[in-house]
Amino acid sequence: MSRSERKLLTSLTSFVRAQGTDDTLTDSLPIVGDGLAVRILELAVRVGESMLVAGANASDVTAAVVRIAGAYGLHPVHVDVTYNSITAAHHRPGATQPITLLRVVRGSAPDHERLQHLQALMVEVTRGLDLDAAAARYRDIRRTRFRYRPPIVIASQALLAVGVAVVFGGNWLVIVLAFVAAALAALTQFALARARVPYFFSQIAGAFVLTLVAALSPLLRQTGWDAAFEVRPSVIVASGVVLMLAGLTVVGAAQDAIDGFALTAMGRILELMTYTLGVVLGILAGLEVARAVGLAMPPPTEALPLGPVPLQFVGAALIAVSVAVFNGAGGRIIAVSAALSVVAWLAYVLASQVGLEVAAASGIGAFAGSFVGTLIAYRVHVPSVAITTAAILPMVPGAAVFRGLLSIVESGESTEVLLAGFTTLAAAAIIGVSLAVGASLGIYLGQPVRASLRGVSRTRARLRR
Template sequence: MSERREAYEALDLALRIGEVLLSSGAGAADVSATMLEVTRACGVRNVSADVTFVDLTLRHQPSRDEPAAIQVRRVNRRPVDYANLVEVDQAVTELVAGRITRDEARDRVARIVSTGHSRPRWAVTLGWGVMGAGIALTLGGGPVICVLAFIAACGIDATQRLLPPHRIPTFYQQAAGGFVATMIAVLASATSIEADPSRVVTSGIVMLLAGVGILGATQDALTGFPVTASARVIDAFLNTMGIIAGVGAGLTVGDLLGVGLVDLEVGAAGIAEAGVIVVGAALAASGFAFASYAPWRALVAVALVGGLGQAVLLSVNSTAVGRTWGSAVAAVVIGAVCHLAAGRFRVPPLVVVVPAIVPLLPGLEVYRGLALLAQGHDGVLELASALATALALAAGVILGQYVARPIKREADRLERRLSGPRMVGRG
């Protein structure tokens, strides 16, 4: 009974850690591997793991003549908190390395999950506003448009905060956010503002797309977890349809009021404009990371990698390759750099990767497709291009991490030979 109790406690700890990882957007393969690492570190062998979109299952069978012990944990949807993810990842690292015991790891994980968010809610809202303003910069928006995008992002965040307590499904939350952003643009367009408020709509679309788990869905599909991938794809599809419904409703209201929001020209003509776009991407990426409670030390890495990805996209777009392939190349660079550099900032690569690809999300294609549909034209091609770009981003990031793995192994081997064991980060 004592050995059985020890096994149950190890399985429970692994499941609690897996829940934090899965709710933070980690892929099923990473969640499964981490849970098995935890059980091995606790001295429990012969464990198998199963990960779905809503359930985590661990099976332990000590020998063939003993019944298997099965523990299942339901994964509750919660806002992404990268601070919790970083602390749990550090606890797993120390547990596997033998620096803390199972009981200490369990107490630490319980404290991390129950403490609450590390930033006040108003600061998170400002972070979303900064992200919206950064996206407006990448679209060539001026000061007025950046202010409107800031207001729209804060309004979307307020909407996303008010609806969940009433158990409103995510589809309607996304629709409400898209409608709020579009109506702010419509109201601005109805005034004497001499600017293109359609950039405000695009900024709102990018903000809402950032919460769609296309990266995790693609990773699961590529790493052999079809059930989890299918569930995540359906979830991402419904959330994206919510955005389309909300923005489409706002554009329809604008047409009824005689306010059109159709044309959007992205101004990246010269070196100066390109520099502003790169700065806007860095600002948007760091704003998203801040709003997702990423540690302060990670914001520097996020800004640098986000700006780098945008610079690569601009460079590739200057050729005849096209935006989809340009997005794929930029995503490969982001994935490789994050895999190599995340350890330097003592954060998992996921904390840097997801914010860094936010400025590259196809909000522009989604907006143009919806605007064309609202006018009675064919906008399906633009929406299909947006889907292709999103998949290229997700697949490119994962490919970049595969490319960087042998480089990182050689770099770690050289560092250990020259300077001895590393005291921080993953060895």
């Protein structure tokens, strides 16, 4: 190469390098634009909001929002779920500001069939469902009415009280009175809900009605019926207490606390305590009115005995079916809930026969029901929270709550009876905590086992091909 040619090559190289330093680098175009990102986030957050209202816990809601957004190419997405709001944010690298959406959750209305449809929608989205089709499908799910009409819901609530009475071995008259008392309480709460009265006062009114019916039940002895002399008012009130506490999210609160959703857990725990306090105040008011009119009930000296073991299983199944119905479940969830209630009660009975205390036996029963429920939930395509709630409810200590309150009201100047009442209430609280812990432990141990079984089944399916 000649000297002139080398000079020309050097000049061209310098020119190219100079041009390169003046030009700015071209930014890569985003795959998802801002408008599309907003639509994706809106769908994901709305689905999460509906799931939280329908009864899902905060961890499942967070996972659903992240999965739906990621299915349409939007990641990373940061989600914050509290008791009454959901916030989702997507901050693309290099963007001047993030895209953030906030939805306020206005109360809870358990609807397990809707929750089942929402989970099915999430699965379809992850399998490639178009965004517009997913949004239309979500609107259809949200507009769907509750599965059952009010008369059926009220009848199912009364059936729950029948199940509790059967568990305690009540005769036909006790069963009828428990049904009537629970139906009147449910009608009272339904009327107050239509009048937009806060649920706290609805709990007071329902428990008050239950207690008055139980206090009036001894008057039936004047009819001379043999069954009237075997009526135990405590069973009637105990069945109502279980009904009043059936809609409270004990397991959900425990799961949120364990998962690290402190605000959501504290909100649910505060709601649980407030509504339970409403039941306590209603029972206390009913007991005071009954005492004032000369229908005071004597404080019990020992715990209510359970009925024959076969009837206990029948009663547990009735309770689970009732809970599933007034939570809006379909036939599949109802059948699975009934089966799981039998599994949970079997574990409870076996633990009791071994010699464990009621709290420990209740925890073992809740663990068995939630563990088995978590394993089979994905196979039968039902929400695990729906069947777990129905399975553990027969072990709610309604009789212990009433027995403790009755001892406190009728203690008079007897310090021994007063202390016995507080001791009984403390024991009932321990049973409630044991149920929450056992159910949560069953869910957390069941999830990895379920994932392992799913992996094994997929491997076998590939080998068969």
